[in-house]
Amino acid sequence: MTLGQYIPVDSLVHRLDPRCKILGTVALMGALFVGDGAGAMGAWGGLFFLLASASKIPVSMALRGVRPVVILIAFTAVINLFFSSGEPLWSWGILRVSREGMVAAFTMSFRLFFLVLFAGFLTLTTSPMELADGLERLLSILKPIGFPAHEMAMMMTIALRFIPTLLDETDRILKAQLARGADLDRGGIGRRIKAFVPVLVPLFILVFQRAEDLATAMEARCYRGGDGRTRMHPLRWTLRDSGALVGLCLVTVFVCVLDARWPLLR
Amino acid sequence: MGSVCELREVGYTYPGAKTPALAGISLRIAPGAWVALLGSNGSGKSTLARIFNALLVPTQGSSIVCGWDTGKEEHHAAVRREVCMVFQNPENQIVAATVEEDVAFGPENLGLPSEEIVSRVRWALEVVGLTALSRQPVYVLSGGQKQRLAVAGALALRPRCLVLDEATSMLDPQGRADLASVLRELHAEGMTLVSITHRLEEILDCDEVHVLHRGQQVWHGAPLDFFAVPRPEWGVEDPPLWRLWRRLRSGNRIPRTIFPRGKEMAEALCPSR
Amino acid sequence: MSLSVKDLSFTYHAGTPLARRALDSVSFEMNSGQWMAVVGPTGSGKSTLAQHLNALILPQEGKVTVDGMTVTHRSPDLREVRRRVGLVFQYPEQQLFAENVYDEVAFAPRNWGVDEGRLEVLVARSLAQVGLETSLSSRSPFSLSGGQKRRVALASVLAAEPEYLVLDEPTAGLDGGGVRDLLSLIAELVRGGMGVLQITHDLELALSRCDAILVLDHGRVLGMGSPQDLVDPLCRAVLPGLIIPPVLDFSRRLRERGLAVPLTMDAEELGRRLEKGGRY
Numbered sequence A: 001m002t003l004g005q006y007i008p009v010d011s012l013v014h015r016l017d018p019r020c021k022i023l024g025t026v027a028l029m030g031a032l033f034v035g036d037g038a039g040a041m042g043a044w045g046g047l048f049f050l051l052a053s054a055s056k057i058p059v060s061m062a063l064r065g066v067r068p069v070v071i072l073i074a075f076t077a078v079i080n081l082f083f084s085s086g087e088p089l090w091s092w093g094i095l096r097v098s099r100e101g102m103v104a105a106f107t108m109s110f111r112l113f114f115l116v117l118f119a120g121f122l123t124l125t126t127s128p129m130e131l132a133d134g135l136e137r138l139l140s141i142l143k144p145i146g147f148p149a150h151e152m153a154m155m156m157t158i159a160l161r162f163i164p165t166l167l168d169e170t171d172r173i174l175k176a177q178l179a180r181g182a183d184l185d186r187g188g189i190g191r192r193i194k195a196f197v198p199v200l201v202p203l204f205i206l207v208f209q210r211a212e213d214l215a216t217a218m219e220a221r222c223y224r225g226g227d228g229r230t231r232m233h234p235l236r237w238t239l240r241d242s243g244a245l246v247g248l249c250l251v252t253v254f255v256c257v258l259d260a261r262w263p264l265l266r
Numbered sequence B: 001m002g003s004v005c006e007l008r009e010v011g012y013t014y015p016g017a018k019t020p021a022l023a024g025i026s027l028r029i030a031p032g033a034w035v036a037l038l039g040s041n042g043s044g045k046s047t048l049a050r051i052f053n054a055l056l057v058p059t060q061g062s063s064i065v066c067g068w069d070t071g072k073e074e075h076h077a078a079v080r081r082e083v084c085m086v087f088q089n090p091e092n093q094i095v096a097a098t099v100e101e102d103v104a105f106g107p108e109n110l111g112l113p114s115e116e117i118v119s120r121v122r123w124a125l126e127v128v129g130l131t132a133l134s135r136q137p138v139y140v141l142s143g144g145q146k147q148r149l150a151v152a153g154a155l156a157l158r159p160r161c162l163v164l165d166e167a168t169s170m171l172d173p174q175g176r177a178d179l180a181s182v183l184r185e186l187h188a189e190g191m192t193l194v195s196i197t198h199r200l201e202e203i204l205d206c207d208e209v210h211v212l213h214r215g216q217q218v219w220h221g222a223p224l225d226f227f228a229v230p231r232p233e234w235g236v237e238d239p240p241l242w243r244l245w246r247r248l249r250s251g252n253r254i255p256r257t258i259f260p261r262g263k264e265m266a267e268a269l270c271p272s273r
Numbered sequence C: 001m002s003l004s005v006k007d008l009s010f011t012y013h014a015g016t017p018l019a020r021r022a023l024d025s026v027s028f029e030m031n032s033g034q035w036m037a038v039v040g041p042t043g044s045g046k047s048t049l050a051q052h053l054n055a056l057i058l059p060q061e062g063k064v065t066v067d068g069m070t071v072t073h074r075s076p077d078l079r080e081v082r083r084r085v086g087l088v089f090q091y092p093e094q095q096l097f098a099e100n101v102y103d104e105v106a107f108a109p110r111n112w113g114v115d116e117g118r119l120e121v122l123v124a125r126s127l128a129q130v131g132l133e134t135s136l137s138s139r140s141p142f143s144l145s146g147g148q149k150r151r152v153a154l155a156s157v158l159a160a161e162p163e164y165l166v167l168d169e170p171t172a173g174l175d176g177g178g179v180r181d182l183l184s185l186i187a188e189l190v191r192g193g194m195g196v197l198q199i200t201h202d203l204e205l206a207l208s209r210c211d212a213i214l215v216l217d218h219g220r221v222l223g224m225g226s227p228q229d230l231v232d233p234l235c236r237a238v239l240p241g242l243i244i245p246p247v248l249d250f251s252r253r254l255r256e257r258g259l260a261v262p263l264t265m266d267a268e269e270l271g272r273r274l275e276k277g278g279r280y
Helices: A018-034 A038-054 A059-064 A067-083 A099-125 A128-145 A149-179 A189-195 A197-220 A239-261 B045-052 B073-082 B099-109 B114-128 B143-155 B173-188 B200-205 B223-228 B240-250 B262-269 C046-053 C078-084 C101-111 C116-129 C134-138 C146-158 C176-191 C203-209 C227-236 C246-256 C267-275
Strands: A088-092 A095-098 B005-012 B022-029 B034-038 B060-065 B083-086 B161-165 B192-197 B208-213 B216-221 C002-012 C020-031 C035-039 C061-066 C085-088 C164-168 C195-199 C212-217 C220-225
Touching (some): A018 A239, A038 A059, A038 A099, A067 A099, A149 C085, A189 A197, A197 B083, B034 B045, B034 B200, B045 B060, B045 B083, B045 B161, B099 B114, B099 B143, B200 B223, B208 B223, B216 B223, B223 B240, B240 C246, C002 C046, C020 C046, C020 C061, C020 C195, C020 C212, C020 C220, C035 C046, C035 C203, C046 C085, C046 C164, C046 C195, C078 C085, C085 C146, C101 C116, C101 C134, C116 C134, C146 C176, C176 C195, C176 C203, C203 C227, C220 C227, C227 C246, C246 C267
Parallel strands (some): B034 B192, B083 B161, C035 C195, C085 C164
Antiparallel strands (some): B005 B060, B208 B216, C002 C020, C002 C061, C212 C220
């Protein structure tokens, strides 16, 4: 099961503190909206290969993460290419191809492509537990204003932990209802949604029961919220993390500045 | 050393219920004992289990666990470090995504330093025999392995007593056998155990038996005395081997100290040379 | 009327690195009015087999035939097969969803196209079969006790009037009394002509009450036959996860020590033989 896609390998990127990786990913994503010319895209491509080798993740595997969104990217490209405003270079009925359209199609699709790709690196190199810890530590800055950082991280961890279980249970309940003659393939949207009630209701009940049982178990195991809680593997920010983050920020700023200065394709 | 648990005339009524789930329960659990709490569904045994670790507080009577009065809420944290529980559903008590992360959950809640947590996790997994699966995600474990994981999670808190609330009900025979051997080992090391169950073969390992029926304690005593008399009025089954055991016993074919286990009975009937 | 399985094989995730052969050339036949037990350690393929019998899974290799109808991808009889072979999963109370017991039990017959007039009869009959009163029809299934919920789930499968019933560990999680009641219910159904295939870990049940036993291990049939045929081989084969009934195990140990007693689960018979004086 490749959910979360985490691939445990010992690499430079894997060993970075998850907070560094989260902040780095956010920085990259921000940069994708500023440096979006053709030259910048080339630079991001280069960065991708650099990250792949630094994290010992095969390029093919990293690219696989984009597969679910390929259709979305293609759709975005098509919409922008044929339906943008601007001086039409070619038209046919409601389809209009303009220079602006071509640029927009290029920019939007590559931006989406790299967004997913770089986000993928985060999940490929960081285990779910590390991610939750990293997010919790980062968001706990907001604790003074009442933001429930720990609770959110805990919810995320628990939700992720139960996904395989839920999938199994959904399969079982689905089969049980099919065995009783349920037909989930026929009819329009309305009928099909109604046909799923015998699957959804039992699932909800299982989930609610689970929530209750789990809360009791957690209480029995001395859980009292985030205060005073320690970790088996606490996060340790090192010089390497600072270096990586600063380095990444410098690169992205550099690329964005160059892109603004010499826009290839605007 | 004082009792692990002392209940005096304990009663419990669920909020909004008309009849009490428990009434007039008085019992004492000695350190190092393995106590079986027997009863059919509806006898109140799960309610009683939750009184041991202060998940429920008696609505009548008093319960003192490891010297702490569970009637006072400020004592609950201390009680739950001393008495840990393994629940019936293997799935719904595991919090983390991997084996060792889940065992660490308890110690993390106690705020222990990370080296201490690492060593406790390692030790607990070793005791239950799951060391080889330390890094595995929880969903690859069988039901029996999940229950052993739950035991490890409880052990990591270093309790004095382990309460098993129908921990074997949802397991297959292999899972039950594996869990039983872990418990026997723990008992040999001096851990106090309370097994809440309706499975009679589990009594064979215990030092003391308490029977609950409709919320009341109807019998308590030594296992041998329990096997000696069938008790259908409390919804307790009478296994065929026990009937045979009684027959052989009363005919003096086997000594009165032998338990109704096939191996011991066969050895007693025809001792090997 | 029979249900037959011939050389049935099945591999999960075939062609991927995760491939797992769950069934390997399984063959057997079951008739109406027969109570067959399928025993084997966890992971031996029992659930996979069960799901083949009512066309939830279609055979990759081999053949499944129910009352003359073959189960294949293009078979027009698939729905009929699914109706005829009722499948009750483990912990069936987890599939309850309706607002009231009536709708829960009527769910299957409604899906099979039974008209509303006949539904009332079917629901009443199914509830009676599982020992529940018709007055429960208007109650929510979630307001019932655990044991009652399980019966409602069972009734909901019986309401489709299946010819065969496949039960996956029907006694899981029940206490002694619950197990006894459920087994009498099943015995009654078998007496009424239903062919019952029961997946179970309980060898005592299989040997004492069933007409035939199928032993599976790692997807393969290790043995098949009547309880009398299988008692001896089962005692000698050490299958992990299959617990030999205590009295049977005791008689086996006595025989190993040279005592002239039969291999039996009958405690009374063994007691008599021992009292008559088995020689040491």
